[in-house]
Amino acid sequence: GQNxxxxxxxxxxxxxxxxxxxxxxxxxxxxxxxxxxxAGEAPTFLSYNVLDGLEEKGRFSxxxxxxxxxxxxxLKELQMKDSASYLCAVLDSNYQLxxxxxxxxxxxx
Amino acid sequence: xxxxxQSSRYLVKRTGEKVFLECVQDMDHENMFWYxxxxxxxxxxxxFSYDVKMKEKGxxxxxxxxxxxxxxxxxxxxxxxxxxxxxxxxxxxxxxxxERTDTQYFGPGTxxxxx
Numbered sequence: 001g002q003n004x005x006x007x008x009x010x011x012x013x014x015x016x017x018x019x020x021x022x023x024x025x026x027x028x029x030x031x032x033x034x035x036x037x038x039a040g041e042a043p044t045f046l047s048y049n050v051l052d053g054l055e056e057k058g059r060f061s062x063x064x065x066x067x068x069x070x071x072x073x074x075l076k077e078l079q080m081k082d083s084a085s086y087l088c089a090v091l092d093s094n095y096q097l098x099x100x101x102x103x104x105x106x107x108x109x
Numbered sequence: 110x111x112x113x114x115q116s117s118r119y120l121v122k123r124t125g126e127k128v129f130l131e132c133v134q135d136m137d138h139e140n141m142f143w144y145x146x147x148x149x150x151x152x153x154x155x156x157f158s159y160d161v162k163m164k165e166k167g168x169x170x171x172x173x174x175x176x177x178x179x180x181x182x183x184x185x186x187x188x189x190x191x192x193x194x195x196x197x198x199x200x201x202x203x204x205x206x207x208e209r210t211d212t213q214y215f216g217p218g219t220x221x222x223x224x
Binding site: 004008033041042045087096098 | 113149150151152153154167199212213215216217218
């Protein structure tokens, strides 16, 4: 079956760095997305990786290793507004998005 | 900015009622999707549509139907609501059918409670 694993919850301190991991086992691979979802709101797009390596976008970076079925989202200089759930999703060989359950990130002052 | 709107943020219905959830996007997107989101589970695809009057079943279509009569509007229908359909329903759209890796843009969600 197809599976996306990410930690259920993480806690970090304001100003620090946090890495949210995502591992996947899917039938084929056509890219990996990260979305941010604040409580009670819609998911919003953060990043898309299809090639191995690190993509940096401001305070957020996303890394992909296709051979290991692994990605992470790195958040630097954490702010209170970064408290949210972070969703990992993989496009499989049929171009269907397979979603992880999300990681709830709690930022403490 | 892409805008995806959903008809209601919160909805309470009785078991057996017919329920309509409406979604409208204003950016001429070809693809539209309906998901449900439950605690501890990832987003699960109910139905999607890549063109007017076209629809495809997702992972969990049972108990649901959809309608896409106009490009900008995608409706989700619960023919006879049941308590296990209590959930958050999210609509999404993306730009081009050929660009299968295109980003999906989400509406604010409808939290449906079936009593």
